[in-house]
Amino acid sequence: xxxxxxxxxxxxxxxxxxxxxxxxxxxxxxxxxxxxxxxxxxxxxxxxxxxxxxxxxxxxxxxxxxxxxxxxxxxxxxxxxxxxxxxxxxxxxxxxxxxxxx
Amino acid sequence: xxxxxxxxxxxxxxxxxxxxxxxxxxxxxxxxxxxxxxxxxxxxxxxxxxxxxxxxxxxxxxxxxxxxxxxxxxxxxxxxxxxxxxxxxxxxxxxxxxxxxxxxxxxxxxxxxxxxxxxxxxxxxxxxxxxxxxxxxxxxxxxxxxxxxxxxxxxxxxxxxxxxxxxxxxxxxxxxxxxxxxxxxxxxxxxxxxxxxxxxxxxxxxxxxxxxxxxxxxxxxxxxxxxxxxxxxxxxxxxxxxxxxxxxxxxxxxx
Numbered sequence: 001x002x003x004x005x006x007x008x009x010x011x012x013x014x015x016x017x018x019x020x021x022x023x024x025x026x027x028x029x030x031x032x033x034x035x036x037x038x039x040x041x042x043x044x045x046x047x048x049x050x051x052x053x054x055x056x057x058x059x060x061x062x063x064x065x066x067x068x069x070x071x072x073x074x075x076x077x078x079x080x081x082x083x084x085x086x087x088x089x090x091x092x093x094x095x096x097x098x099x100x101x102x
Numbered sequence: 103x104x105x106x107x108x109x110x111x112x113x114x115x116x117x118x119x120x121x122x123x124x125x126x127x128x129x130x131x132x133x134x135x136x137x138x139x140x141x142x143x144x145x146x147x148x149x150x151x152x153x154x155x156x157x158x159x160x161x162x163x164x165x166x167x168x169x170x171x172x173x174x175x176x177x178x179x180x181x182x183x184x185x186x187x188x189x190x191x192x193x194x195x196x197x198x199x200x201x202x203x204x205x206x207x208x209x210x211x212x213x214x215x216x217x218x219x220x221x222x223x224x225x226x227x228x229x230x231x232x233x234x235x236x237x238x239x240x241x242x243x244x245x246x247x248x249x250x251x252x253x254x255x256x257x258x259x260x261x262x263x264x265x266x267x268x269x270x271x272x273x274x275x276x277x278x279x280x281x282x283x284x285x286x287x288x289x290x291x292x293x294x295x296x297x298x299x300x301x302x303x304x305x306x307x308x309x310x311x312x313x314x315x316x317x318x319x320x321x322x323x324x325x326x327x328x329x330x331x332x333x334x335x336x337x338x339x340x341x342x343x344x345x346x347x348x349x350x351x352x353x354x355x356x357x
Contacts, residue, residue, distance in 0.1 A: 008177050016194050020194075021221030023201030024205050028205075040203040043203055045293070046339070048289045051285060054307075060275045076287075083227065083283075090283035098272055
C-alpha cells in the first residue's frame with residue numbers, strides 16, 4: 001500500500017517550520033558568549049561553502065563544466081555581480097561547455 | 103512628516119514600506135534563480151509521484167531545496183513517514199543554525215508575530231540577503247523578498263513536474279548549477295573584504311572535497327555531512343579567530 005503524499009508533505013512542512021521558528025522565538029536576548037557569537041557568525045559561510053563544493057562538479061553531466069561554472073561564479077561574485085547574474089553565468093557556462101566538449 | 107534617523111528597532115510605517123520595496127527588489131534575482139532551481143527540483147518530485155499541485159504545495163510549505171530533494175527521493179521509495187521526518191530534520195538542520203544567527207540580529211522587542219512569519223522562508227538566499235543588512239533587521243525587508251521569491255519557488259516546482267521531461271538533459275544539467283551560483287554570490291563578496299572568511303571558504307571547500315572521498319565519512323548522507331562539517335569547521339574558526347561584536351556587525355553589514 002502506498003503512503004499518502006499529503007501526509008508526507010505535512011510532515012516535511014511541520015519539521016522544517018519547527019527547525020526555523022524555534023531559535024527565532026526562543027532566543028530573545030543577545031548571546032554574550034564570545035565563542036557562541038563567533039560560531040554563529042561563521043556558520044552561514046561554512047554551510048554554504050560545504051554545500052557548494054564539490055557538489056557543483058557532481059551536479060553537471062561533465063565535471064569540467066561544473067568546475068568552470070564554479071570558477072566563473074567565484075570571479076563574478078568577487079567583482080560584485082548580483083545573485084541573478086552569477087547564477088545565470090554559471091548555467092550558461094555549463095550549457096556552452098557541455099555543448100562543445102561532448 | 104519629518105524623517106528622523108531612527109534606530110532600527112522602531113518600525114515606522116514609511117520605513118516598513120521602504121524596506122518591503124527594497125526587499126522586493128533584492129528578492130527579484132533570487133526569485134529568478136529559485137525558478138530555475140525549483141524547476142529541476144520538480145523533476146525529482148515527478149519521479150516521486152507528486153502531481154503538479156502536490157509539488158506546488160510541498161514547495162510553498164517547505165522552501166527548502168536540499169531538504170525537499172532528499173524527502174522526494176525517500177517518497178519515491180515509499181519510505182515510512184518517520185524516515186521522511188528524520189531526513190527533513192537532518193537536511194534542514196542548518197536552518198536551525200541560521201535561525202540562531204538571525205535571532206541575534208533581531209531587536210529584542212521584535213514581536214512574536216514577526217518571529218513566526220520570519221520563520222516561514224528562512225532559506226539560504228533569503229537568510230543571506232537579510233543578514234547582509236546593517237544593524238537590526240527590519241522584518242518587512244525579508245517579507246518583500248519572500249513575497250516575490252516563495253511563489254516563484256512553488257510555481258517552478260510544479261512547472262518542473264509538468265514540463266521537466268520535455269527539457270533536453272543538457273538544459274537540466276545547466277540549470278542544476280543555478281543553486282550553487284546563488285550560494286557563491288552570498289559567500290564570496292564578504293570573503294573579499296575579510297581575509298579570515300576567505301580562508302574559511304577555501305578551507306571549507308577543501309575539507310568538503312576530502313570528506314566526499316575519504317572512507318566512512320563519504321558514506322554519510324549529504325545533509326548529515328553538511329551538518330558535521332559545519333559544526334566542526336565553525337567551532338574551530340570560532341576558537342582560533344574569536345570575534346568581537348563590533349567587528350561582527352561591521353562584517354555582516356558590508357555588502
